[in-house]
Amino acid sequence: MLTDRFGRTIDYVRIAVTSACNLRCTYCLRDESEAPQKTQQLSVDDASRLMTLLGKMGVKKIRFTGGEPLLHPDIAELVSIAKTTPGIETVKITTNGVLLDRHLNALIDAGLDGVNLSLDTLDRHKFISITRRDRFEQVRKALDRLLATPGLTVKINTLMLRGINSDEIPAFVELTRSHAVTVRFMELQPFDDRQIWRTGRFMGAEMIRERLFSAFPELEAITGHSTEHYSFRLTGHRGSIAIIPAFSRNFCASCSKLRITADARLIACLYHHESTDLAPALKAELPEEELKKRMIEAVDQKPKDGLKSSRAAAASSMSRIGG
Ligand code: SAM
DSSP: OOBOTTSOBOOEEEEEEESOOSOOOTTTOOOTTTSOOOOOBOOHHHHHHHHHHHHHTTOOEEEEEESOGGGSTTHHHHHHHHHTSTTOOEEEEEEOSTTHHHHHHHHHHTTOOEEEEEOOOSOHHHHHHHHSSOOHHHHHHHHHHHHTOTTOEEEEEEEOBTTTTGGGHHHHHHTTTTSOEEEEEEOOOSOSTTOGGGTTTBOOHHHHHHHHHHHOTTOEEEOOOTTOSEEEEOTTOSSEEEEEOTTTTOOGGGOOEEEEOTTOEEESOTTOOOOEEOHHHHHTTOOHHHHHHHHHHHHHTOOSOTTTSSOOOTTSOHHHHTO
16 A cells, blocks of 8 residues: 555556647646647556556556646557556546547547546637637537536536636536536646746635635535535535635645656655656666555655645646646
8 A cells, every 4th residue: 555654545646648738728838839848648558557556556546637638649548458457446537628529439438437627718718818729619519528428427627717717607607507517616726837827817715715605605515525625516406516725735634646747757746846757667667666666755755735845846837747
């Protein structure tokens, strides 16, 4: 079992399978034309080796992210390998949805358990200004398909940007009326190479909560997933609503997560600047015991909480860290 110095058991790993992305969200990446980025991609063999070991070490849940995970040419194969890896029970994906319509059937056939769709606005013009790409129609189509697909856990991740999409809370809540979806309002975090998060767009969890309650005073509190610090539902609605205080870091005490980047670095905490480079061990095909030793060392570095961490990896984009 992977257990850290503070007794937290690690059973969840987010793997960024590629650092490439087909959107250029202003809070995450520069526009390509300004600074072309060299992209990294995790090979199927390396991902498979890592997952086999993680499964043996007690990891039960894998989430593929990126970059944009659907840009990995073998994404369905990765899901299928993860699903058949002993120990791994749940395999999900976090995606911007641009390519989802094309891949959904193959992903479901591979055994995918759930999709978190990142969608900050339901308005095409705002979508273009946030993402710098005109792909709203594709994403909306993907959302409609997801909502109509039985058996998949569907969550919508909406990053709250003050004065940009803060007026759309009711429109997102409306999606929970007839669909078993969780709409999650997220705090902006200091991970973008331009530090756009400093420009007054940040909306803290308390402010999101106030806006939510002023629109829906009848919301009932419910118990959500461990990262869903505040969870609510409206009577008669099939879905639920959550606020994720990712920047406020109120849930570090129950963190069970590690991240692996597309260049095989293991990150024990988003807010900790140290990472463990697993690439040399993978490249040299070092024995499993060596790889295991490196993972245990990395987990040993996991700080008690993100606020006490030495410094944020602030210059790094979320697309490299894996969201
Ligand atoms: N491309 C996929 C997607 O859009 O879901 C996966 C990777 S993306 C980096 C994962 C998540 O990170 C998205 O929900 C995105 O909104 C979020 N994200 C990116 N930059 C962020 C930031 N500075 N603060 C908070 N969340 C951020």
